[in-house]
Every structure is written in C-alpha cells, then in structure tokens.
Amino acid sequence: MNTYFDLFQLPAQFVLDSNVLVQHYRTLAEACHPDKFAAADAFAQKQAMMMTATINEAYRVLNDPLNRAAYLLQQAGIDADAPEHTHYPPEFLMQQMAWREALAEAGAEKDEAALMDLSAEIGAAQNDLLNELTTAFTKNDLNQAADWVRQGRFLHKLQQEIQAALP
Template sequence: MNQYFALFQLPEQFFVDQVKLEDNYRALAAQCHPDRFAAKSAFEQKQAMLMTATINEAYRILSQPLDRAAYLLQQKGINADAPEHTRFPAEFLMQQMQWREDLAEAQQSGDKTALKNLADTIQLSLQQLLSQLNTAFVNNQLEPAAELVRQGRFLTKLQAEISHALP
C-alpha cells in the first residue's frame, strides 16, 4: 500500500473520505506534536519533527484532489506534471483562450459580476473534471487520468487568477 494512504489508514484510491482524512490527520498530528517530546532525547525530538513534516505533507497532498491524483499516478510510474507533457486537445486549448480573454476583459473593465460568473464557470468545469478523473481511476485509465490532472492544473491556476482579481 501507498505510504501516504497507509499513514492515514485510507484505501489507495482517488476518492477519499474527507472526514476520515481530517480525523486521522488530527489524531496523527496530536501523537507527534513537538510538545509531547519536549522532555525526550534530541533523537526522539528530531524523529517527531520529521514525522510531523511527513504527516503535514501527506495531508496536503491527500486533501487536494489534483495533488492526490498526481501522487497516485506517480506511484504507478507516471509523472503527470512532467514538463514534456505540453500537448492538449484543441477544444481544451480554445476554451482556455476564451476564458483568459474573458478574464482580461473583466479585469480591464472592473466588472466584478463577470469575474464572479467566470469563477462559477471554472468551478463547475473543475468539478466535472474531478468527476471524470475519479472515473478514470476507477477504470484504471492512467494516461487519461494524467491528462485530466494537467488540464486541472490549468483550471486551478485560472481560478487563482480570478480570485486574485476579485476584491
């Protein structure tokens, strides 16, 4: 079983029970909290700090769907975020260009309603992409899953740009 999933006692799959992830994170963080090791040896303190760092990194990855997907793919020998993956379907690229134009226009005109509508559209597209990603993992379609991760990275970057543009 995969290290991060095993650490949180979760099945190695794309869909994660968020409540169980949170509960297990809190329990693990409490077990390894540095205050619990203040009176211990320097070695034990260092081990606790290393374990805390591992727990935090594992939680960060498992709690973010695209990071979790990339991690699952990495465990199968596929680097979804490798720089040589630059090809995307034409339809996806055209949609990205349109959304970027919409963003630029809304920013130039200061149209907060247009920005919020675009944010909603991107969020809906990301939700649909995550559903497709879950299906790809369930069906063990790893290359399509990797492509969806890459597309999702574009969507989340666009989301961040829209959030930055909103007050």
C-alpha cells in the same frame, strides 16, 4: 510507512472519505506533536518534528483531489506534471483562450460581477473534471487520468488568477 495512504491507513485510491482522512490526520498530528516531546532528548524531538512535517505534507497531498491524483499516478510511475506533456485537446485549448480573454477583460474593467461569473463557470468545469478523473481511476485508465490532472492544473491556476483579480 511506504506511502501517504499507508501512513493514514487508507486505501490507495482516488475516492476517499474526507471525514476519515481528517480524523486520521488529527490522530497522527496529536500523537507526533512536537510539544509531546519537549522533555525528550534532541534526537526524539527532531524525529517528532520530521514526522509532523511528513504528516502535514501527506495530508496536504491527500486532501486535494488533483494532488491526490498526481500522487497516485506517481506511485504508478506516471509523472502527470512532467514538463514534456504539452499535448492538449484543441477544444480545451480554445476554451482556455476564451476564459483568459474574459479574465483579461473583466480584470481590466474591474468588473467584479463578470469575474464572479467566470469563477463560477470555471468551478463548474472543475467539478466536471473531477467527475471525469474519478471515472478514469475507476476504469484504471491512468493515462487519461494524467491528462485530466494536467487540465485540472490549468483550471486551478486560472481560478487563482481570478481570485487575485477580484477587488
């Protein structure tokens, strides 16, 4: 196995058929399940456990669009999540500040409706971002794709904070 894509016998590309991914995951997970190696020697059991862990991690990465994008970029030598990347478009930063203020207000007031509205707004922004990410990969604009991944990480974190603030 060279990459997670190779492991799942999928093309190394951003857009994947999630049904095929799940099908390949189930096939691999079943073939390597540690229970199948219960009567085997300790080495075979350890190999099955390690392979199962690898399959689960590969599925976790490939099943999530942002993680899949970051993985593809990593394969191309670009670390989208490297801490030195701190430049963001001013519009994005201003929008982040506005959303954070709205989250703080709604959270302090325990305003479930406002939190749900904010979650929906950020969900729409996440969908737009995934479309932009798809376009960047289609055009092989990997630097732009890395920028979208970084922005997507912010949106994902904000969405988690909203979910944590919900009663």
